[in-house]
Amino acid sequence: MSADAVVVGSGPNGLVAAVLLARAGRKVLLLEAAERFGGGLRSGELTLPGRVHDLGATVMAMALASPAFRELREQGLKGVEFAHPPVAAAHPLDDRPAVLVHRDARRTAEGLGRDAGAWLATAGATARGGFPLVGLLLKPLGPWDPAPRAFASAARFGLAGVLPATTLARRAFRTVEARAVLAGMAAHSMLDLRAPISGGYGLLLAGLAHLVGWPLVRGGSQELADALVAELRSLGGEAVTGHRVRRLAELDAPTVVLDVTPRQLLAMADLPPGYRRALQRFRYGPGVFKLDWALDGPVPWRDPAVAEAGTVHLGGTLEEIALSEAETAAGRHSPRPYVLLVQPYAADPTRGGHTLWAYCHVPNGSPVDMTDAIETQIERYAPGFRDRVLARHAMGPAELEAANPNLVGGDVGGGMASLTQFLRRPVWSPAPWRTPLPGVFLCSASTPPGAAVHGMGGWQAARLALKDQARSR
Ligand SMILES: Cc1cc2nc3c(=O)[nH]c(=O)nc-3n(C[C@H](O)[C@H](O)[C@H](O)COP(=O)(O)OP(=O)(O)OC[C@H]3O[C@@H](n4cnc5c(N)ncnc54)[C@H](O)[C@@H]3O)c2cc1C
Structure with missing residues (x-):
C-alpha cells in the first residue's frame, strides 16, 4: 500500500496517532515489530492456559482522563469497557488497618x-x-x-x-x-x-x-489496543505485525510518526549533529523486575479490605519507600523494595481466574532476580500468599526489552521522569514531537507528557503532522 503516513510502533501513542491521521482522511500504514499490537497494552497467557495477563499497563486512570482518549471515545471508539474495582488503591501497613483510596x-x-x-x-x-x-x-x-x-x-x-x-x-x-x-x-x-x-x-x-477512578479494561488491556486497530482498519488503514523498522530509509511516505525512544531513533537515521547530541544526552530511568502469577484464589491479605483494591502499594511507611527508591536511584537493589501490585480480579472476573502482577524497581539493565524480595514483601502483608501460587512468570529488564524495544534496560517510563526531562523530553522545544527531519515525528513516552496510557504523544504528533501538511499545501 502506498501510504500518506507510516506509523512505526503500536503502543498507545502510536495507535492514537494512527487513528487520528486516518480520521483526518490520511491513508495510514502501521508497522509493529511484535507479533501482537499494543506495546504496553499487550495481554497474553503468561502462566497457565486461559489466564489473561497484561504484559504492561493495567490501570487506566490516565486513559479515562486524557484529552486524547476522551476525544476518541466521544467520537465513537467502540468495543472497550472499563471496569472499576470497589477500591481504587490500598496501602497496607504493619500492625494497623490498610489505608484505602476510594x-x-x-x-x-x-x-x-x-x-x-x-x-x-x-x-x-x-x-x-x-x-x-x-x-x-x-x-x-x-x-x-x-x-x-x-x-x-x-x-x-x-x-x-x-x-x-x-x-x-x-x-x-x-x-x-x-x-x-x-x-x-x-x-x-x-x-x-x-x-x-x-x-x-x-x-x-x-x-x-x-x-475518574483507577479502572482497568474488561478482558485485558489488549482489548483497548485491538479496538484502536479495528478503528484504524475501518477507516481504510493497514496494520501489520512482525515488521521491525530498522532504518527510516526503508519507509516511503511524506509523514512518518515514530513510537520509539531516542536510542532507537539514533540507530534509525543520520541526524543533524545538534539533535543527535541531544538524543544521546537523554537519560533512561531505573528498570523493573516484574512477576505475573496464576493463583488458586485471592491473595490472603491480613486486612481483608485490601482484597477490594485494584492496585496495592507495598513497602510500608514514607521513610521505608523513600529508602527503597533512593537505593534504586543509587544503583543498588533494595532488600525490602517498594512493590507495585495489581490484582485485576478485584474488578474483572473475565481473566480466567485469579491472576496477579507486581513489580519492583531495579537499576537500569539489572540482571538480579527479585522474585524472593517481591514475594517476601507480599507475605509481610498477606501471610500464606506463596501457598496460593499455581504458576509464576518473571521478566527482568532484559526480557522486558526483548518483548518491547522501547523498554530500554527495563525502563517502563520511556526515560527518566526527572524535572530536567520534564522540560527537555527529549529536546527543549515548544514542539518536541517534531524532529529536524522533514515530515518525521516522535510520539512515544519519551516525549511530553511522558509515561502512561494517555496517548497524548501520539495526539500531539498527529496534530503537528496535519498542521505541517496543511501549511505546505
Ligand atoms: C509492566 C508495565 C506496567 C505498566 N503499568 C501501567 C499502568 O498500569 N497504567 C499506565 O497508564 N501505564 C502503565 N505502564 C506504562 C505504559 O504502558 C507506557 O507508558 C505506554 O505503553 C507507553 O506507550 P508508547 O506508545 O509510548 O510505547 P509502548 O507502549 O512501549 O509501545 C511501543 C511499541 O513500538 C514497537 N516498536 C518499537 N520499535 C519498533 C520498530 N523499530 N519497528 C516497529 N515497531 C517498533 C514496540 O514493539 C511496541 O509495541 C506500564 C508499563 C509496563 C511495562
Missing part, C-alpha cells in the same frame, strides 16, 4: 483521621481541578483551552507538585498513613522521592483516583 475523596479523607482536611486540600483539590487541570498537565506545552480557572488550579498544583514527595508528604500531612499513601503514589514515577516533582506525580495519581 473514588470518593471524602470517604478516603475519613480514613485518614487528623489528615482528613489536608487530604481534601491536596489530592481533593487536584480532583476538583477536573478535566481542565488534567488537560493542562497532560498538555504542558499547549495548545491550551482558554479556561482561567484551570490556570489557577494548575498554579496551585504546581506549587505543591514541584516539591519532592518526601517534602510534600511531611509538609502536608501529620499521620503515618497519609504520608505513606502519598509515597506509594509518588513512587510510580520511579524517581528518588527526594527529587523535585516526585510529589507532583503522587498528587496527580491521587487526584485521578478521585476524578
Whole structure:
C-alpha cells in the first residue's frame, strides 16, 4: 500500500496517532515489530492456559482522563469497557488497618483521621481541578483551552507538585498513613522521592483516583489496543505485525510518526549533529523486575479490605519507600523494595481466574532476580500468599526489552521522569514531537507528557503532522 503516513510502533501513542491521521482522511500504514499490537497494552497467557495477563499497563486512570482518549471515545471508539474495582488503591501497613483510596475523596479523607482536611486540600483539590487541570498537565506545552480557572488550579498544583514527595508528604500531612499513601503514589514515577516533582506525580495519581477512578479494561488491556486497530482498519488503514523498522530509509511516505525512544531513533537515521547530541544526552530511568502469577484464589491479605483494591502499594511507611527508591536511584537493589501490585480480579472476573502482577524497581539493565524480595514483601502483608501460587512468570529488564524495544534496560517510563526531562523530553522545544527531519515525528513516552496510557504523544504528533501538511499545501 502506498501510504500518506507510516506509523512505526503500536503502543498507545502510536495507535492514537494512527487513528487520528486516518480520521483526518490520511491513508495510514502501521508497522509493529511484535507479533501482537499494543506495546504496553499487550495481554497474553503468561502462566497457565486461559489466564489473561497484561504484559504492561493495567490501570487506566490516565486513559479515562486524557484529552486524547476522551476525544476518541466521544467520537465513537467502540468495543472497550472499563471496569472499576470497589477500591481504587490500598496501602497496607504493619500492625494497623490498610489505608484505602476510594473514588470518593471524602470517604478516603475519613480514613485518614487528623489528615482528613489536608487530604481534601491536596489530592481533593487536584480532583476538583477536573478535566481542565488534567488537560493542562497532560498538555504542558499547549495548545491550551482558554479556561482561567484551570490556570489557577494548575498554579496551585504546581506549587505543591514541584516539591519532592518526601517534602510534600511531611509538609502536608501529620499521620503515618497519609504520608505513606502519598509515597506509594509518588513512587510510580520511579524517581528518588527526594527529587523535585516526585510529589507532583503522587498528587496527580491521587487526584485521578478521585476524578475518574483507577479502572482497568474488561478482558485485558489488549482489548483497548485491538479496538484502536479495528478503528484504524475501518477507516481504510493497514496494520501489520512482525515488521521491525530498522532504518527510516526503508519507509516511503511524506509523514512518518515514530513510537520509539531516542536510542532507537539514533540507530534509525543520520541526524543533524545538534539533535543527535541531544538524543544521546537523554537519560533512561531505573528498570523493573516484574512477576505475573496464576493463583488458586485471592491473595490472603491480613486486612481483608485490601482484597477490594485494584492496585496495592507495598513497602510500608514514607521513610521505608523513600529508602527503597533512593537505593534504586543509587544503583543498588533494595532488600525490602517498594512493590507495585495489581490484582485485576478485584474488578474483572473475565481473566480466567485469579491472576496477579507486581513489580519492583531495579537499576537500569539489572540482571538480579527479585522474585524472593517481591514475594517476601507480599507475605509481610498477606501471610500464606506463596501457598496460593499455581504458576509464576518473571521478566527482568532484559526480557522486558526483548518483548518491547522501547523498554530500554527495563525502563517502563520511556526515560527518566526527572524535572530536567520534564522540560527537555527529549529536546527543549515548544514542539518536541517534531524532529529536524522533514515530515518525521516522535510520539512515544519519551516525549511530553511522558509515561502512561494517555496517548497524548501520539495526539500531539498527529496534530503537528496535519498542521505541517496543511501549511505546505
Ligand atoms: C509492566 C508495565 C506496567 C505498566 N503499568 C501501567 C499502568 O498500569 N497504567 C499506565 O497508564 N501505564 C502503565 N505502564 C506504562 C505504559 O504502558 C507506557 O507508558 C505506554 O505503553 C507507553 O506507550 P508508547 O506508545 O509510548 O510505547 P509502548 O507502549 O512501549 O509501545 C511501543 C511499541 O513500538 C514497537 N516498536 C518499537 N520499535 C519498533 C520498530 N523499530 N519497528 C516497529 N515497531 C517498533 C514496540 O514493539 C511496541 O509495541 C506500564 C508499563 C509496563 C511495562
